Amino acid sequence: MIRFEEVSVTYDGAHEPVLRSVDLTIQEGELCLLVGESGVGKSTLLGAVSGLVPHFTGGTLSGRVTVGGRDTRTHKPRELADLVGTVGQDPLAHFVTDTVEDELAYGMESLGMPADVMRRRVEETLDLLGLAELRDRPVASLSGGQRQRVAIGSVLTVHPRVLVLDEPTSALDPAAAEEVLAVLQRLVHDLGTTVLMAEHRLERVVQYADQVVLLPGPGAAPVVGEPAEVMAVSQVAPPVVRLGRLAGWSPLPLSVRDARRRASGLRERLAQCTADPLPAAPEAGRAVAESSGLCVRRGRIQALRGVDVAVRPGEVVAVMGRNGAGKSTLLGSFAGLHAPGGGSVRVGDAVPHRTRPQQLVRRVGLVPQEPRDLLYADTVAAECAAADADAQVPPGTCRALVDDLLPGVAGRAHPRDLSEGQRLSLALAIVLTARPPLILLDEPTRGLDYAAKSRLVAQLRALAGGGHAVVLATHDVELAAEVAHRVVIMAEGEIVADAPTAEVVVSSPAFAPQVAKVLQPQPWLTVTQVACVLGESQ
Structure with missing residues (x-):
């Protein structure tokens, strides 16, 4: 569905390309997770799929990116709108209407869809993303997380074959993030939608990925593979993976459930520790x-x-x-x-x-x-x-x-x-x-x-x-x-x-960190605490 062939992107005035010789294939109906530190080119890679790079961002794109057989160099973003739905890091930058319901319908109106189809899809999306109570609210009055869900909904109503998401759960509370990820899973498994997602909060998403693409640094070749394989070499890893490295587990766990199955020995070691895992509270004083x-x-x-x-x-x-x-x-x-x-x-x-x-x-x-x-x-x-x-x-x-x-x-x-x-x-x-x-x-x-x-x-x-x-x-x-x-x-x-x-x-x-879920009922909260009390470095 998505194919990168020796793709490099260099922005005007830059001495080095932000992406260099990227060769990548993402199959139809696959959830592909893009990981890497800030500034390594994740947003640029996503923009190359939607056509925003280089048509709107400028710079030079060499090589070839095709989506559903369409070359993004010859097809501008508006010519890919029926195929690719994009949600960026800043939802406000994408909103063009005043209310939630109008925003959900806007993309379909632009494509000239019949009114009865638009009405049905709006209702379906309101229910999918838990937005029904917000349908008449001005988008300017929404919280950051609510705006994120509306932005995702506005592209889902078009039923794109490819969904490109940049930090989709970053502004969502844990329950809302789980709802969004459940929707994405349904799109991938039931409808065959291809999802390409960049996300820093890997603890929320890595266990759902079919493929992980790691960008090690600006201009470096990506590392592509199954989630467990890539996490084994990645400097960017969620707490449950870091805990697995600390405990010496192989293969590394990707979810709390996997980690709990292997944690009995670690819990026994920690039960013998007398150190207080909690940070010392400051002395009481006059309120600031x-x-x-x-x-x-x-x-x-x-x-x-x-x-x-x-x-x-x-x-x-x-x-x-x-x-x-x-x-x-x-x-x-x-x-x-x-x-x-x-x-x-x-x-x-x-x-x-x-x-x-x-x-x-x-x-x-x-x-x-x-x-x-x-x-x-x-x-x-x-x-x-x-x-x-x-x-x-x-x-x-x-x-x-x-x-x-x-x-x-x-x-x-x-x-x-x-x-x-x-x-x-x-x-x-x-x-x-x-x-x-x-x-x-x-x-x-x-x-x-x-x-x-x-x-x-x-x-x-x-x-x-x-x-x-x-x-x-x-x-x-x-x-x-x-x-x-x-x-x-x-x-x-x-x-x-x-x-x-x-x-x-x-x-x-809802609010327990991964380590707390793995090591319950013990009171440890972070990998740092566990490493400290075991006398080992992370």
């Missing part, structure tokens, strides 16, 4: 930020209902819950973006929504779900210089943070040319430059590979160790297990759980 009975209405939606929460110096708090539960609204309230409709919110001695931005930036820093909202300059260097000036810190402070979080990015690079994960790292460095006492991160690992996530975890631990309070709104259960002292679970704008991380996640099927 707190809300009391906080209520916030956003349009027709009561986003927060009587929320009481406090965050103390040195504490990392993960706020979790399904899409639309109120996580982003809570963070926005601490950052002064929303005025309370009831109750109160304070950051230090300031009321956020009544404090001037120039003063608030020294108290609280927010990295939003869309990092481009913080990026205005034409180069990375200019962004760093502006951040240094705004924070009144020595020149080079922001650039040093960028090098920690995002090594190797040139100062002359334009922020819009960075990948989603790279833009997020740049926005995080800009916010951290002022070193505010309260740091708010909304989906901070969206688009980040495992290496970048490890650097982020180290940075967050250093900030907490320096007395900063950190609040993460996240669907990434592995991140919460690595770094959070407390987990707050939200539902329908209310807090339904607020307790130490292990106490919340170990007993939760």
Whole structure:
């Protein structure tokens, strides 16, 4: 169905090709997973399938890409629209209508499908993706995860033979991600749809893949094979695979079920360990930020209902819950973006929504779900210089943070040319430059590979160790297990759980990390903890 024949892609002004001599075949009805670190060319490879590369992106494509027998060099994206459905990292960039139902119907209208067919397919897709309750909602009012499901639905209604997905579960809560993956499985198994997917959260998807394509680095030849074979040599691997390497299992497990079957010996070894697996909670102190009975209405939606929460110096708090539960609204309230409709919110001695931005930036820093909202300059260097000036810190402070979080990015690079994960790292460095006492991160690992996530975890631990309070709104259960002292679970704008991380996640099927599921009922949460107590390196 998809064939790459000695394909190389070089962008204008680049000294080296981002893809070099890619030779690849993806059969009809196959789910192919594309993996690799940020910036190695995954989005470029996906764009070559849909025709966006090079027709819209520019640059030079040598070799040949065919999809269903159509050459993408001679067929522009609109001539492939009936064959290839594409969902990029940024759903907002693809929306062209105002409401959910209209967005689902738009692609079919463009292809001139009959009205009765469009109505039936819209209803089917609303049910498949759990969007029925959102059908009349403006797309601008949706949470990030809800937008992701609408974006996927908008291409499913056309019934493409090939589906190209870039980070499809990155903004979804665990339950919603499972629903989307179940839909993709149904399309592959029942309808013979070919799915090509790039995803950093391999713990969610690798066990479903028929074939894995690993891009080792920019311009390097891909490694292609069955999932277990590729994971055995990949530097990018989910926790369950890393646990298998640590324990010496062969073949490596790809799912929690496979790992649990082999874990009895490892559980016996860990049962003899007396070390406390949980991170030490910071000493109690005066709250850096707190809300009391906080209520916030956003349009027709009561986003927060009587929320009481406090965050103390040195504490990392993960706020979790399904899409639309109120996580982003809570963070926005601490950052002064929303005025309370009831109750109160304070950051230090300031009321956020009544404090001037120039003063608030020294108290609280927010990295939003869309990092481009913080990026205005034409180069990375200019962004760093502006951040240094705004924070009144020595020149080079922001650039040093960028090098920690995002090594190797040139100062002359334009922020819009960075990948989603790279833009997020740049926005995080800009916010951290002022070193505010309260740091708010909304989906901070969206688009980040495992290496970048490890650097982020180290940075967050250093900030907490320096007395900063950190609040993460996240669907990434592995991140919460690595770094959070407390987990707050939200539902329908209310807090339904607020307790130490292990106490919340170990007993939760939805929010437990892979290691916790494998080693239950023992309290271990991460591969790092297991390696530490066994006295072995990862």
